[in-house]
Amino acid sequence: QVQLVESGGGVVQAGGSLRLSCAASGRTFSSYRMGWFRQAPGKEREFVAAIRQSGATTYYADFVKGRFTISRDNAKNTVYLEMNSLKPEDTAVYYCAADGNSGYYAYSSQRTYDYWGQGTQVTVSS
Numbered sequence: 773q774v775q776l777v778e779s780g781g782g783v784v785q786a787g788g789s790l791r792l793s794c795a796a797s798g799r800t801f802s803s804y805r806m807g808w809f810r811q812a813p814g815k816e817r818e819f820v821a822a823i824r825q826s827g828a829t830t831y832y833a834d835f836v837k838g839r840f841t842i843s844r845d846n847a848k849n850t851v852y853l854e855m856n857s858l859k860p861e862d863t864a865v866y867y868c869a870a871d872g873n874s875g876y877y878a879y880s881s882q883r884t885y886d887y888w889g890q891g892t893q894v895t896v897s898s
Contacts, residue, residue: 774798774870774887781866781892784858788896792853794868794889802826802846805871807885808853810864810894820866821853822879831879858896865891 775797784790794806807822821842822831830842841854851868869885871877878884 774801774804774872776868776870776887776889778866778868778889778892781894783895783897786858786860786896786898788858789854789856790858790894792855792866792868792892792894794851794853796849796851796870798849800872801849803872805873805877805879805884806842806844806851807869807871807879808842808851808866809869809882810862810866811891812861812864815864817867817882819880819882822877823851824877833880855894858894860896860898863894863896865893867891 777795780792802825805824808820809817810820811817819833823842823844827844839857844851868889870887871885
């Protein structure tokens with residue numbers, strides 16, 4: 773089992789940057805595919821970014837391409853989401869998630885992920 777704890781959220785002005793971290797418990801972090809999702813008030817949770825085990829392959833939602841970067845440090849059991857050029861519409865609770873399965877990776881589907889963090893609030897003011 774994996775426990776995930778997000779941090780790094782906060783309030784930032786439009787155009788600013790934040791780096792979210794997601795620390796994972798357990799010694800098998802490097803075997804998990806990881807994703808970031810977000811949920812804005814009154815909206816469904818949506819996919820933001822994902823990364824495979826080695827960190828060599830990443831995936832992004834169209835609305836964050838060129839602005840957000842997902843990365844991981846397997847030695848630190850941590851996945852990151854670097855967010856630049858933030859917009860008010862990026863305001864949401866951001867969640868990290870872990871997928872311990874093998875085979876086809878439906879990276880943008882919430883049902884792919886077995887474990888979820890509690891979320892961290894990101895607020896972008898205009």
